[in-house]
Amino acid sequence: KNRLLGKGIKQYVISSFLGSTPGCLGAFMSVSMYVHGMISFGALTGCMIATSGDEAFVMIALFPETALPLFLILFLLGIVSGFLTDRVISFLRIRVCEECRLQEYHEEKLEKVMSGKPVFSPSRLIMLLIFLSLITLNSLGLLGPKEMGAERILFISLSTFLAIMSIFSTDHYLEEHITEHILKKHLWKVFLWTLGALVFVSIAITTLDLENVIKSNLNIVLVLSALVGIIPESGPHMVFTVMYHQxxxxxSILLTSSVVQDGHGMLPLLSYTIRDSILIKIINVIVGLAVGFILYSLGL
Structure with a gap:
């Protein structure tokens, strides 16, 4: 069975792009395509390298001038790593996705994300009003950065994108993925983890002399960021996001954490094939530590 996205570079670009988008939905889409045989193991690995989970939203809010270059680096790393991963596992004759052959791909069953004839339900109208209000307030300088610059342009662009999604996404996608998944399940978790990380770092700086401890052991912290990144959940990695902001x-440590961790994008794959999930995590750790130590040695 031929993969839907072919064997060329296209599958790595698409999968890594999905991974580099904020949140976990892009990673979920890539996992779904992988288990249906639509993309390769390397393409999925590239997606998991490119994704930084819900932490991406916090990065955009705290340091957008660094977040955008970081996402671009992760995107490019995902493409290169995905391509090389497929070559290596082929050379080593490592069998992956044994379960994929049991899956049958039917194009008509692919979930539609956008609709040309949306139905304006109360939840759709509320979301649209929220994002239009954010666009207006940001444009007038009443919310966010006071001067027109990269940060304000970024916030306006994201709000515009979300407003478009609010209008044209299908009812199922809006209710199931945006309302139920993002707003009800993860928004409050991101808030609590961010608040907790800020409080922890602030207290540790004043009571434990955290700043000197960290700066005296940056190489250990880099390794620790990779180990924490193995946890398949958004939240624990927020500590490194906050520490970078502080x-x-x-x-280099922020990049290592971002490469290894994938929020909870790995959870659907874990429920499907633990073996492939572990293999992807091993590759992520290797890539994260390699890139991290190279940049660290360069003083970045």
């Missing part, structure tokens, strides 16, 4: 760790 100036406690360099970009």
């Amino acid at each position: 100036g406690l760790i360099p970009f």
